[in-house]
Amino acid sequence: MKYICLFFLGLIATSLYGQQTQKPVLHGRNWMAITGKPLAATAGAITFQKGGNAVDAACAMLAATCTMWDTLSWGGETQVLIYNPKTKKVIAINAMGFAPTGATADFFKNKGYNFPPEYGPLAATTPGTPGGLIYMLANYGTMSLEEVLAPAIQMAGGYPIEAQAANYIERQKDLIKEWPYSKKVFLTHSGEKREAPEAGEIFVQNDLLKTLNKMVEAERNALKKGKSRKDALMAAYDRFYKGDIAEEFVRGCQEQGGLITMQDLAKWKPVEEAPLMVNYKGIDVYKLQQWTQGPVMLQALNILENFDLKSMGFNSPKYIHTIYQAMNLAFADRDFYYGDPYKKPEEPIKGLLSKEYAKQRASLIRYDKNDATIGPGNPYPFQGLSNPYINLLKNRGYEMDTTKRNFAPKHDMGNHSIKEAYEDRLWRGTTSVEAADKEGWVVSITPSGGWLPACIAGNTGIGMSQRMQSFVLDSAINPFNVVEPGKRPRVTLSPSLALKDGKPFLSSAVQGGDTQDQNLLQFFLNVVEFGMNVQQASEAPNINSNQLWLSLGGTKTSDRKPKPGQLLLNSNTPEAVRKEMKKMGYTLSFAERTSGPINAIYFDWKHGSLWGGSSNHGEDYGIGW
Numbered sequence: 001m002k003y004i005c006l007f008f009l010g011l012i013a014t015s016l017y018g019q020q021t022q023k024p025v026l027h028g029r030n031w032m033a034i035t036g037k038p039l040a041a042t043a044g045a046i047t048f049q050k051g052g053n054a055v056d057a058a059c060a061m062l063a064a065t066c067t068m069w070d071t072l073s074w075g076g077e078t079q080v081l082i083y084n085p086k087t088k089k090v091i092a093i094n095a096m097g098f099a100p101t102g103a104t105a106d107f108f109k110n111k112g113y114n115f116p117p118e119y120g121p122l123a124a125t126t127p128g129t130p131g132g133l134i135y136m137l138a139n140y141g142t143m144s145l146e147e148v149l150a151p152a153i154q155m156a157g158g159y160p161i162e163a164q165a166a167n168y169i170e171r172q173k174d175l176i177k178e179w180p181y182s183k184k185v186f187l188t189h190s191g192e193k194r195e196a197p198e199a200g201e202i203f204v205q206n207d208l209l210k211t212l213n214k215m216v217e218a219e220r221n222a223l224k225k226g227k228s229r230k231d232a233l234m235a236a237y238d239r240f241y242k243g244d245i246a247e248e249f250v251r252g253c254q255e256q257g258g259l260i261t262m263q264d265l266a267k268w269k270p271v272e273e274a275p276l277m278v279n280y281k282g283i284d285v286y287k288l289q290q291w292t293q294g295p296v297m298l299q300a301l302n303i304l305e306n307f308d309l310k311s312m313g314f315n316s317p318k319y320i321h322t323i324y325q326a327m328n329l330a331f332a333d334r335d336f337y338y339g340d341p342y343k344k345p346e347e348p349i350k351g352l353l354s355k356e357y358a359k360q361r362a363s364l365i366r367y368d369k370n371d372a373t374i375g376p377g378n379p380y381p382f383q384g385l386s387n388p389y390i391n392l393l394k395n396r397g398y399e400m401d402t403t404k405r406n407f408a409p410k411h412d413m414g415n416h417s418i419k420e421a422y423e424d425r426l427w428r429g430t431t432s433v434e435a436a437d438k439e440g441w442v443v444s445i446t447p448s449g450g451w452l453p454a455c456i457a458g459n460t461g462i463g464m465s466q467r468m469q470s471f472v473l474d475s476a477i478n479p480f481n482v483v484e485p486g487k488r489p490r491v492t493l494s495p496s497l498a499l500k501d502g503k504p505f506l507s508s509a510v511q512g513g514d515t516q517d518q519n520l521l522q523f524f525l526n527v528v529e530f531g532m533n534v535q536q537a538s539e540a541p542n543i544n545s546n547q548l549w550l551s552l553g554g555t556k557t558s559d560r561k562p563k564p565g566q567l568l569l570n571s572n573t574p575e576a577v578r579k580e581m582k583k584m585g586y587t588l589s590f591a592e593r594t595s596g597p598i599n600a601i602y603f604d605w606k607h608g609s610l611w612g613g614s615s616n617h618g619e620d621y622g623i624g625w
Helices: 037-051 054-066 107-111 130-141 147-156 164-170 180-186 204-223 231-242 243-256 260-267 295-304 317-337 355-362 389-397 421-427 515-528 536-541 575-583
Strands: 027-028 031-035 078-084 088-097 272-274 277-280 283-287 432-437 442-445 497-498 503-510 568-571 588-590 598-602 609-614 621-624
Touching: 027 031, 027 621, 031 037, 031 054, 031 598, 031 609, 037 054, 037 147, 037 180, 037 243, 037 432, 037 621, 054 078, 054 147, 054 442, 078 130, 078 164, 078 317, 078 497, 078 503, 088 130, 130 147, 130 231, 130 588, 147 204, 180 204, 180 295, 204 231, 204 243, 231 243, 277 295, 283 295, 295 317, 295 355, 295 515, 317 355, 317 515, 317 568, 317 575, 432 503, 442 497, 442 503, 497 515, 503 515, 515 536, 515 598, 536 609, 568 575, 575 588, 609 621
Parallel strands: 568 588
Antiparallel strands: 027 609, 031 432, 031 621, 078 088, 078 442, 088 272, 277 283, 283 497, 432 442, 497 503, 503 598, 598 609
């Protein structure tokens, strides 16, 4: 059943529990495992059935998705929010790699770049996912690395590759051929008409299999010597970041022109940190710090708290316009003020998240048309400081690409054979992992990096991250996110956790680059303001704005500039709504599926059960028990 009924003007969707969905809502009493791949969700279910907690299961799902390539690989990055039922606190794990030795703005400018490259060894930050996985397993899980990696190890030994990944390898084979180790792994039929694996073919990754087994071997040997579980896990960590795995990774990276050194790998470490939080109408919403775009959702919620969204009606012209304008205000701040909090200068995050600043920003919203000139605000007075970049802001302006060019991002890369370059940049890579158990552990992860077409580092089977492209080289764009060695790029990756009355309420994550917090914001409002269950909310039509600087893409400034007024709507949007949006100055694009591949868990404390939502927009899959 389509969602035409949801669009009618003035409709207030107070309760949609009777609304049919394309996929059923998941129910579980003991645990819930949801991620972007069916095989990976099965890995989570296997781990739960063996007695693991939600952290163990999340690690197993993360490892499995990393082995499947089209959304991410082992050399990428992992961003985690965990609710610990023992402390009743939400903690964050920052497993984002940093820029390697020699990665300076001048280095890239001298090569003719306006942004670091989007592919290849010079796009690579240090690997974060192996370290992040081991850290959360050691501190919050219960199982060994050998146990949680068991499904991924089986898959590295051979699994039936899906059409999405297999066909994307074929489309990108000319680029893959530039990297010898990638060619060896991906082009299993080199020299034939189709050089990539076929859908359903057993895809074997011998180098990756050896790497994963080396990590397990290090853990096993440490246990034999009487080491503790945690020390044994750290032995596996050290073998990856300081031992023979690291040596081969660095050799293969540098052979192909990359910058990562042994010292870079040894110096990098995952960081446990306090998440950021705002309260929206009694619900505490948690996001990762400003090295991600997560605070965008928090800023937007603060702005939207000043409006009666429910009375506007779900996806009425007024609602769409208000959401679009709030997102634009938040993204304008993201584009200028967000960056690595462990490097100077210090971001004005307290001011950005203040309710008073949000009221000031909300007052800028016009109801007659889209504001194509909106730029970053001045949050410094809201934390008692003067803005050191006020002249930079005045001189900078907010230059945008005003060409009337439509966009319609695709959520499922397997549904088409040719992707426009811009759409690919907007939606590339990434997946989500959601897990919860009856003991109260909750895990929300948005891992990414090393997606196809990946450059593999030597004979490790490890695809290198492409996240360096999210840095800027010009402080006029963002003085907090200029590349330098040891610095983390400001990334789009953004899991969410929400608590109500001190207990888990909603856990969610989504893939989709710059659209992640756009879709998560609307998903949250679908549940909180319009009474949808998690499956309805994950399938319900969202809008997307393109009035922001792209975080992923080409090396030219023109590839990244905001495009004001571009608005993606669902194909079933009534003509009356379309006309109203055009009157307000929007350039419209349409797609059948516009909510992003959202995965989520809702906590039903009344009945003591878990509700799972798994998007119908891709290969996302969940299992509950």
